[in-house]
Amino acid sequence: MNLIRKFAIGALAAISALPNIASASAAELNLLTWEGYAADGFVSKFEAASGCKVTASYVGSNDDFAAKLAAGGGVYDIITPSLDTVPMLHQAGFVDPIDTAKVDGYDGIYPEFSKSRAVVADGETWAVPLIWGSVSLIYRPDKLPSTPDSIGVLFDPANKGKISLWDDKSAIYWTARYLGYDNVFDLSDEQLEAVKAKLIEQKPLIRKYWASAGELTELMANEEVYVSNAWTGLSSKDVNALNKGFKVVEFTPKEKAEGWMDSMMIAKGSPNTECAYKFISFMQSAEGQCGIAGSTGYFPVNPKAVESCMNADMKKERQVNNVEFVKSLVMWEQPKRLDKYLEVWNAVKAAP
Template sequence: MTNRLTLLARTSLTALCATSLASSALAGELNILTWEGYADPSVIAPFTAATGCEVSATYVGSNDDFAPKLAAGGGVFDIVTPSIDTTYSLIEAGFVDPIDISRVPAFNDIYEQFRTADGILKDGEVYGIPYAWGAVPFMYRKDKFDTPPTSINALWDPALKGRISLWDDKSALYVAARLNGDMNIYSLSDDELAAAEEKLIEQRPLVRKYWATAGELVDLYKSDEVWISNTWGGYQSGLLAADGIEVVEFIPDEGAEGWMDSNMIVAGTPNEECAYQFLNMAISAKGQEGVFKVNGYSSTNPVAAKEFMTDEEFSALHQDDPDYLNSLLLWENLGARLPVYTNAWNAVKSQ
């Protein structure tokens, strides 16, 4: 997987205008609520130089962070980047505005299955511009395993007590459910959810720490505290490789979840023009290259990806393999079941 690299700040206005950025500087400021790596200076600095739009970023550690922060009000944020299991709930709550697709010319270059995803559509209108996608695989330190793990069950191995970590997120229930053989992870019955909760409570004494941010998990591996975990595919492994720590990502026998993040415009933003400039930049070759180089994630715009990826990189990230995406359990909105899942996860952590 690609290591974290520093991008050159190539700020030619001519090149940026080709990606639908403004030809003259705007006066504005964008506050975005997003994930680590999505507002890297290597991407933001050229964007600001070309548009005059200053960008400030606040990072989340879970999709559960978006709604509470937007509900706090005050017009703090202009753009949010939630995952596909969270987008629709923000639409229904009125936290985001529909997007005028005529102002985003490259929208039709995005993979059809992303731009037509139910999670970003309502009443014939589009509310999100797909930005990046990938899997939630598992990862282990290569020097700690004589036999490579192939199953989620490795995270329940008593021999690894104190060396295990899981993301501090309700998706831990998806992991346990799959281990129980329940593959309908987004529509678990009360009994199935209780079984997943019980499985996680059983695992609790083995867990060194539930990781909340990408950097926290990286630090746990670097300090030799954690040897195996789930991970944001491509990102943490790249950061660790840059520090000389060899880790291996794998899709377990029980399958893996998939995700897709979209940029959305917060309702009533006073910085609408800058917001649209940002949306266009994010799916241009420059923006897609940024998330690829910094996070190691796959691009939602394959046309743009071909401009900066080698054929080998394009293939390695499954950009030419729709069957791979279809094999993933793409996150879904839990709807009315969200509080039930959330309560179950909180019950696990309270042990």
């Protein structure tokens, strides 16, 4: 029995041992989500229109969703994992299927996302696309002697102590691309060993693995870090808005940037499905799509919804109707051997 299957069974056992977990009232909605995904600017509009009170808890990594659901650390109605995590959550039994007939605006979502094999599986729809974007590299041009063009900047000894990296298994994807592997989601044992060795070799260069966009912003604002991977649009906007006397710049490495899409899933046995479907529908509206895009700097999944709330320049910046940009990215997928990837990443973090 592989590691992820063992984890799923253990997680479900943990949930079954918590009989009082579903205790919220029908007028509440509890989100387990990312920073910026429950900003008051648009959530308050939803609350006023729906009568549903929103409470949000936040994650720093996709690995947090299963762990928090298994631990029973609260009542969660909607979770918003990325594309490479959606399959594991439904396979583990953490979520209920989605009735798309209850989602207003569903037909306006890019079919490349709504019909993804990660979203639609086993004859059911398990998630509703919410927002998408890319992961690029961010750096201080005043601190680096030349303009970088490669992931290699994260492995350069000249930047020792000033490098950061997201604390997530996706560090494997970055390193695999840097080593020249194209099959980043289906690495062989030999390739995974090479990736692990490279990441362990890199560790003395790392100032800190960041857990959230806010933490990376602080690391850069406090001049502890000069270069890192980062959520495209969000981190540079937040750091530069602090007016610290320097600017950070994003770039797409020659090995390509990563692409992701976050979706809304309904937690298994949620007592608040009425509010959940209202929220999922709201997030496909102009207020929802432009609201979350505005709070994060990311890209809307529903081009029809933003027709009236984004001007031409904003649509261009946020890649509206630019499906070709999606094709230019290494879009996240659940690794074929997720258990092995988790083992490697945990071994890297445990290494001295």
